[in-house]
Amino acid sequence: MKVLFGPSGNSESFYDEGNKSSVEAPGWLKAKGLDAYEYSCTKGVKIKEKTAEEIGQEAEKHGIFLSxxxxYYINLANPDSDKRKNSIGYIMDSLQAARWMGAKRVVFHPGSCSKVSRRKALEIAKETLKFAMDQAVERGLDDISLCPETLGKKNQLGNLEEVIELCKLDKRFVPALDFGHIHAFNLGGLTEDADYERVFQTIIKELGEDRTRNLHIHYSRIEYTRSGEKKHWTYSDTQYGPEFEPLARCLKKFDVSAVIICESRGTMAEDAVKLKEIYNNILGSGRI
Ligand SMILES: [Zn+2]
Incomplete structure (x- = not known):
């Protein structure tokens, strides 16, 4: 893997062009020159085994990397142990769907820290995640990478340091760096190239350079308020940051291998194509 690009879910144009099912997505994405697809189970793992297998077959045929x-309602830090068990169950369901589909990664939100302190929430989440990994091993699903994601709201557990700490638990965890969320959590923290570079330098310092060869990245422009993330926008909504170019320069500078998933509202596939073009231009330009 080097750097792969694709959307989160299906663009509006996918349906406008008459496509009905995500089974048609891999071929549609391939025709656009994309290489990845993140299937969304954010409202629940409802996909049937047969559909998942069909998406997997299409993805394999068209060379599309699946995650x-x-x-969204997973909360590894819930103080209520029964609810934590439910969250582990949702992670297992996601892993099972990934198995049917041949998806190699499951991205999840670590949870909320609105009920207890951040430190306490992180300690609970670490225990829950260890337990989830044990379950994954028991069910033979541990070859699918679990990817804790950096989150954008102040009351969510999952700033960069917290995601790093979760990823320190096991080398198999893949950090999912959502640059829109990192920007929103820090109320506009990503402006200069140095701000982006610091993210990669922190990963290298805390997790080692190897982990930058195996990253998951989400990107979209994002609106935020004092409490962090408010709304995802499209690439053409240039009044919102963060910019993609500095991130693309970092991918080159730090020789990153990653799957880049575009989470634009409605135009995620079209925007993923734009991101790929920007990255390829920077890669070919010979300058950093
Ligand atoms: Zn997410």
């Missing part, structure tokens, strides 16, 4: 986004 799954697990349900």
């Amino acid at each position: 799954i986004h697990a349900p």
